[in-house]
Amino acid sequence: MISCKSDFLDLANPNVQTSESYWKTEDDALKGVNAIYQGLYYDGTFLRFAQCALDFRGDDTMSPSTWDVMSNTGSFKLFNNTIMQEWLWTAFFGGVNRANLVLDNIENIPFKDQNYKNRLKGEALYLRALNNFYLVSFFNNIPLILKSYKNSGEYFPSQATPEETWTQIMKDFDDASKLLPSGYSNADLGRATKGAALAFLGKSYLFNKRYAEAALKFKEVIDSKIYNLVSNYGENFTESGENNPESIFEVQFSREAGGTTIGWVDVPNADWSKTTARAVTYAPAPFGWNDAAPTKWIFEEFKKEKTIEDQVDPRLKVSIYYNYPDCKLYGQSFQQVYANETDKLGMKKYGNGDSGVIDEKDWRSGINERLMRYSDVLLMYAECLNELGNTGLCADYIQKVRNRVKLPDRSTEFAGFTQAQMREQLSHERALEFAFEGHRFDDIHRWGWLKDPLKLTELKQHDAEFNSYVQGREFFSIPQAEIQVNPNLRQNPGY
Template sequence: MNIKKILLTTAVAVSSMSCGKKYLELANPNQQTTATFWKNDNDALMAVNAIYQSLYYDGTFLRFAQCALDFRGDDMMSPSPWDVLSNTGSFKLFNNMIMQQWLWIAFYGGVTRSNFVLDNLHKVPFKDQNLANRLKGEALFLRGLNYYYLVTFFNNIPLVTKFYDNSSEYFPSQAATQDVWNQIYQDFDEASKLLPVSYSGADLGRATKGAALAFLGKSYLFNQKYDLASAKFKEVMNLGGYDLMANYGDNFTEAQENNKESIFEIQFSREVGGITLGWVSSPAADWSKTTARAITFAPAPFGWGDAAPTQWIVDEYKKEKTKTGEDDPRLRASIYYNYPGCKLYGQSFQTVYAADLNKIGVKKYGNGDGSVPDEKDWRSGINERLMRYSDVLLMYAECQNELDNRAECAKYIQRVRNRANLPDREAEFAALSKENMRERISHERALEFALEGHRFDDIRRWGWLQNPTKLAELKTHDPEFNSYVAGREFFSIPQAEIDVNKNLKQNSGY
């Protein structure tokens, strides 16, 4: 597979021999090799840092992962002129395969780096055993995280759990999907036993015990293991320290990063590194640690406008007024639209879009409330929140419904609603049937996580794409679903990977 081409940022080099002949080799004293690395605690720390670096590539969370997660939901569409993006949302990715290829390479790059660390940590004579345990926990968490995204994107994937430095061994077949999930469970579970509850200072943002437990619970939930998922979410809740932010919008700004609602987020910053965008290849000192999500998602003329909310999600927000008779405040925190006083990037919505006041645009994860005039420098420093505490609460509520604990389910749904100042309907919800509660949960999750990349995964795991009634409903929410073909809830295996590895088989539907 092409994943062997991913380079490690720890600058570890493997010396080579040519054609079996021995030549005079002069060692560069400034270059690390496998013989000189893994000598101390700092070597191990740098190697683990390199795994986090894999989350900054274009195929991960510089840009493409957000597009892959968001565009296929009924809360968002892609009007992009670039077919790679617009075809993602309409399930037509079978000609230009850049999306699939970059996702595959970048996330497997994270797996490779994790395996490299896990295979070599034992070589380090750690002075600090707590650090040794923590770094192993971080590597396990990050491998689990990369596999979590790979299996939810592609479903049928190879499972590689050791580091290979011999390319002739890089031709594995696809594993049974359940075997991949079992490995994910194992990695998150073991990580949860090694990681600390929190960090401070320069370590803020590293994987925590809560992050491992939350993703383990979510992985169980994706596989209908409701009792196991419920237990893990409860463990997160019992850790203490997590809570909902009073202001919903604080979860998507640079000013309120790593707040009490955040369980795991990718650390972006305009103040670290240089200004060169890290698209591909091995990182250099001038690489930026920023994300291109903002310019990709922001409405024109402030960004490229490659993403747009659907009218359906706007209307969904307006179905229920707050206790004071206003629109759900999460709508204005997520979406630009024509309401009195709406401003973006210092300009009036009514002035900018005077020719089309029905326009709606993505606000969430943008810099429209700040001092920048637009997103055209491609360098947003807003952290990507992959797991929020509100997600744990609503996933826990969902488990309680499936376990026939409707009253407990209603309690946690209302807890999330309270922040939006929505009416107290806990008693009403507690009396719902299981099926009606499922509908309520789908509505509440849509509003809480709109434009955050959760909606399509929810739709898929609920089986809506295989339900003719639900699929017809999705088509009314977002016409892009008219192009859906059975099997395309997963991306195709990149053809370039199949060409290299004849053991790979294409997914159905392509």
């Protein structure tokens, strides 16, 4: 037999980069950060499933879908092994790992400009916090992973307590806010900013009832004078209104960027589209799949109060297709399309029904997903003020949002409310301002409504899907596939 030295064969593939051959230059760091943003385009994040997971469990949204993954999400019937939980878990943890790769390696890369390095590090911290924010909101008991899998050597992590995870999320957002710029040139629109980090830091405090700390962060965003409410509410949900002065952070989608292949859950290719499937998922049939629909309750809630011009709240026609004179969708008359369904309610917000397309069935919407709007900061700040005993100032901030849609000035009336009355008013205001934007379920959950028998009864009246809610299912189950490969994971209560 002929023998040879062990280094005779070079087993490294010269055509494939490794962690050892990468992470050498500033450009490597930039591409690494860009890859974290790419993680927001997967079906388990904001291509489609994240919006469904956020919206369908709210009392403003129901799912009449024939696909049980969708309909069972809305009725709290998802069990241990469906792609809803699996893809959310996989895609958002993928974002965490990509952020960790940048944070593990950026300190070893020589930078000519320290500010540029700080910015990239801030983006990675922000995006790690953002991914963890959604993970802990969806699953509650998750592993807290602060190193890339390769560098940690821990392939079977245990779950942290929710408190530990929230503490790290707050730290990451706080650290990011000290490194990120306040804005960018047009070429870099959509990247994380100081304002985005502060707003999500405030939201994280609010979710944990740390009202004084949350209020300070929201006030910092307000006092920056960078953001304003746009005059036309509907501009927040169209391509033409993207990255407007009200937008604090939005996921950038485009029909022009990339190719035309839908990017589901896989290694990204150059031919991947940078579009979202939200529009086709939510759009009413026959223009989309009708996987989501407004509840009758939210429709009626919009009609409770007329504008100062005695008109219906303009947010209703931005958000919902319904039977009113001259209602058109995708170039067709509502009355003709739904002649036999005159009480039909269809999702309009984030759709392309006014853009000239005939339907959404190419799956390729270019409308950016707004994850944080300035109106949310104003109303969250108002909520903190109420919880801190300042109902008068709280009333002023509520009215700022109402003024945009020309609702009557009731600030003096609101200022006389008790704290409990103001909570009810804030619930109403938030439901109308953020219908179908992924906030409602998180709101009713953090307000404790699911543990309040009277409020739970009210929710069941709003949306019959709550009839099948059981304690524990305010969170999704840990995917069974993950439990089978990681012996350190434990299933959530209620499953």
